[in-house]
Amino acid sequence: MILIRRAERNDIGSVYELEKECFRDPYPEIVLRMLYELYPELFFVAEDSDTKTIVGYVSGMIRIDGFGHIVSICVGQRYRGRGIGKRLMETIENAMRTLFNICKYRLEVRVSNTNAINLYKSLGYRIEAILKKYYLDGEDGYLMIKNSC
Ligand SMILES: CC(C)(COP(=O)(O)OP(=O)(O)OC[C@H]1O[C@@H](n2cnc3c(N)ncnc32)[C@H](O)[C@@H]1OP(=O)(O)O)[C@@H](O)C(=O)NCCC(=O)NCCS
Known part of the structure; x- marks a missing residue:
């Protein structure tokens, strides 16, 4: 069974291992630790309850302009x-809504990342803008927004 729960500080090492598996330009571990320290209530992991291994995570923060920002998933x-x-997406949106009264969400995604774009669209996100050369390797990004206000 896969359980979604709040991350704990000592999960971040495993989250970093997963991050390296998922991304060609992973966040450094120190950045993941900083995200956790800033918003521990917006850092969730998916754990396989049989093996006790972390198999997914999502992290976010609240922006000064009132958007909940999904930083990484x-x-x-x-x-x-x-x-x-x-x-994971539904869990972090729910936490942003109930803990911080947030009803607008945003994220950035590579234009080539069809799976993630499909996931976000299925949750009600729409493409708001193209972010030219947003990624280190020069790929463009989409800014995607969901407004449930
Ligand atoms: C993007 C990612 C988080 C999706 O996680 P996942 O657990 O596989 O997604 P789900 O099973 O919840 O899928 C939800 C929806 O996403 C879309 N989707 C996910 N995988 C897909 C695939 N391989 N092909 C097409 N659509 C896909 C579908 O709309 C799907 O809904 P459906 O099952 O009703 O069709 C995962 O592919 C991943 O970790 N990718 C690498 C890291 C990454 O790109 N993160 C996002 C950076 S912005």
């Missing part, structure tokens, strides 16, 4: 396509 390759990404 990933699910381990072997666990994809089982609804875990969707559950």
Whole structure:
């Protein structure tokens, strides 16, 4: 069974291992630790309850302009396509709404990342803008927004 729960400080090492599996330009571990310290209530992990391994995570923050910002989400390759990404997104949106009274959400995604774009669209996000050369390798990004206000 896959359980979604708040991350704990000593989960971040495992989250970093997952981050390296998921992204070609992973966040350094120190950045993940900073995200956790800033908004521990907006950092969730998906745990396989049989093996006690962390198989997904999502992290976010609240922006000064009133948007909840989904900073990062990933699910381990072997666990994809089982609804875990969707559950992580719903969990962080719910926490932003109930703890911080947030009803607008934003995120950035590579234009080539069809799976993630499909996930976000299925949750009500729309493409708001193209971010030219947003990524280190020069790829463009989409700014995607969901407004449930
Ligand atoms: C994007 C990611 C988090 C999705 O996680 P997931 O657990 O596989 O997603 P889910 O199973 O919850 O899928 C939810 C929806 O996303 C879309 N989706 C996910 N994987 C897809 C795929 N392989 N093909 C097409 N659509 C896909 C679908 O709309 C799906 O809804 P459906 O099952 O009703 O069709 C995962 O692929 C991942 O970790 N990718 C690498 C890291 C990454 O790109 N993160 C996002 C950076 S912005």
